[in-house]
Amino acid sequence: GAVVSQHPSRVICKSGTSVKIECRSLDFQATTMFWYRQFPKKSLMLMATSNEGSKATYEQGVEKDKFLINHASLTLSTLTVTSAHPEDSSFYICSAPSLDEQYFGPGTRLTVT
Amino acid sequence: QKEVEQDPGPLSVPEGAIVSLNCTYSNSAFQYFMWYRQYSRKGPELLMYTYSSGNKEDGRFTAQVDKSSKYISLFIRDSQPSDSATYLCAMKWVNTGFQKLVFGTGTRLLVSP
Numbered sequence: 001g002a003v004v005s006q007h008p009s010r011v012i013c014k015s016g017t018s019v020k021i022e023c024r025s026l027d028f029q030a031t032t033m034f035w036y037r038q039f040p041k042k043s044l045m046l047m048a049t050s051n052e053g054s055k056a057t058y059e060q061g062v063e064k065d066k067f068l069i070n071h072a073s074l075t076l077s078t079l080t081v082t083s084a085h086p087e088d089s090s091f092y093i094c095s096a097p098s099l100d101e102q103y104f105g106p107g108t109r110l111t112v113t
Numbered sequence: 114q115k116e117v118e119q120d121p122g123p124l125s126v127p128e129g130a131i132v133s134l135n136c137t138y139s140n141s142a143f144q145y146f147m148w149y150r151q152y153s154r155k156g157p158e159l160l161m162y163t164y165s166s167g168n169k170e171d172g173r174f175t176a177q178v179d180k181s182s183k184y185i186s187l188f189i190r191d192s193q194p195s196d197s198a199t200y201l202c203a204m205k206w207v208n209t210g211f212q213k214l215v216f217g218t219g220t221r222l223l224v225s226p
Contacts, residue, residue, distance in 0.1 A: 043218040104157045109154065
């Protein structure tokens with residue numbers, strides 16, 4: 001099946017700093033990618049839809065100025081958590097659709113101290 | 114009421130047991146149903162993808178959909194310790210993109226040797 005990679009897999013940062021997470025589709029092109037957030041023992045919550053060549057679409061309640069999304073090419077989307085705070089600590093997962101399926105990246109665990 | 118309900122578990126079974134995982138949903142507009150497996154600290158991977166009511170089998174896995182009852186199940190035969198993971202059901206409406214994919218909270222399965 002198609003492969004989606006994420007980098008870094010784990011990051012620890014200090015409160016107030018910004019963190020960039022990359023999501024790449026390795027063997028297919030994705031005009032759309034999705035960013036999810038997952039808390040322990042909770043389901044995946046869609047944060048935003050990343051669109052190549054246009055602005056991202058954010059779900060209700062997600063601050064677009066805090067979670068900056070850039071879909072730089074057909075294989076790369078980045079999520080930047082700006083001025084991170086401890087409450088932003090979570091597992092962030094990206095995904096990309098290919099044909100009729102959706103493929104997920106391995107996730108990035110962000111810990112803000 | 115949540116759109117998708119799933120017992121979080123954990124569900125503990127001995128190796129070789131038949132496992133039954135279930136989700137109920139409230140929105141009759143859901144037409145596509147998926148089961149994902151997620152290992153700890155990893156992204157979800159697609160296991161089964163069904164559209165119509167009835168059963169779909171793939172190896173040791175059987176997905177069952179009952180649209181009249183708004184109830185879906187995943188059965189795992191001859192369960193193995195390697196099946197220990199969190200299983201998430203997901204569903205979406207007809208003719209919509211994956212933006213409308215709604216996940217259950219996931220059921221944690223533990224298969225003991």
